[in-house]
């Protein structure tokens with residue numbers, strides 16, 4: 353509880369528009385909850401979502417699946433990853449990225465990040481040279497995009513195919529071009545906490561008709577793939593139709609209906625999230641000892657969370673800071689915790705996972721990194737309270753060791 357007795361629900365999901373509720377109710381009446389049918393019904397919500405999403409990102413193909421984790425798994429297989437292959441991954445990421453690599457039977461190789469929370473190009477070159485890896489799965493983690501033109505150029509030069517994990521960047525762009533359109537494949541999430549809330553769901557986008565064809569077939573299209581929203585030409589489908597296992601990773605029509613109805617709301621949501629983020633960043637940037645990541649002007653973010661570092665704080669002092677904020681009703685999170693907590697996952701927690709990727713420089717950055725989720729619809733009052741709670745907790749928590 354805050355001093356005025358109000359808990360700030362940072363976990364509140366993006367709301368479901370009334371027309372989506374009505375469309376789902378109608379679906380339930382008709383019972384058409386699966387995207388395919390043998391009797392030639394008109395294209396359902398999943399197919400329409402694929403068309404709309406491909407248009408949004410500006411690429412020819414989109415394949416809807418049941419999660420972003422599934423999209424990344426299919427992207428890796430489509431890009432040609434074989435069991436045992438090294439796959440480079442940004443070390444500031446979430447557990448499903450490691451899961452997608454493990455699912456493909458590949459070996460994760462962690463690439464360090466910079467203090468501005470984006471992948472470190474120098475370490476990328478080093479790890480690529482050391483392992484001979486030909487694939488990179490990069491998370492634009494917590495919405496931090498980095499110089500994607502430069503990253504794409506490095507990957508081109510090194511013969512690396514880049515897959516973008518855009519779970520936190522739906523609606524975001526670099527130099528006017530949407531995230532997800534820089535890599536060979538872009539992967540997005542419709543999970544409840546992301547920018548479009550279908551409960552669960554994901555989608556991959558690509559310009560490569562062979563990757564699209566394989567993703568459609570492996571997602572579980574049976575031989576009804578012509579019903580997909582952006583199916584590649586027959587000749588391409590013929591090449592793959594009898595050579596792809598069916599992994600049953602389809603998106604349900606309910607989830608597709610919910611996602612489709614929210615795509616048009618993305619620009620309004622982006623304005624709302626960024627207004628909250630920018631107001632908080634302006635306030636918190638003035639707090640001594642608190643460091644915000646630097647963001648280049650080419651980055652157009654959609655910031656549904658806020659990160660800052662407390663680089664002079666010991667671990668004990670950060671623990672105190674987190675406890676103080678939570679005692680005031682503000683559920684801040686910390687990437688430095690000893691054990692993985694909630695959705696948070698960091699290199700320290702990966703020692704017993706397959707391939708146990710290591711990233712000490714990233715962990716050192718995450719050890720002082722605090723994370724605040726930002727729900728939609730926070731008014732000035734709530735923004736002021738959040739900034740005040742954080743500022744007070746930064747100033748109030750003296751280090752028991754150093755004082």
Ligand SMILES: *Cc1c(COP(=O)(O)O)cnc(C)c1O
Nearest residue numbers: 419420421446448491519541543
């Ligand atoms: C949520 C998330 C994913 C996975 O999304 P799911 O749809 O839950 O599989 C992947 N990467 C990041 C960075 C995420 O936050």
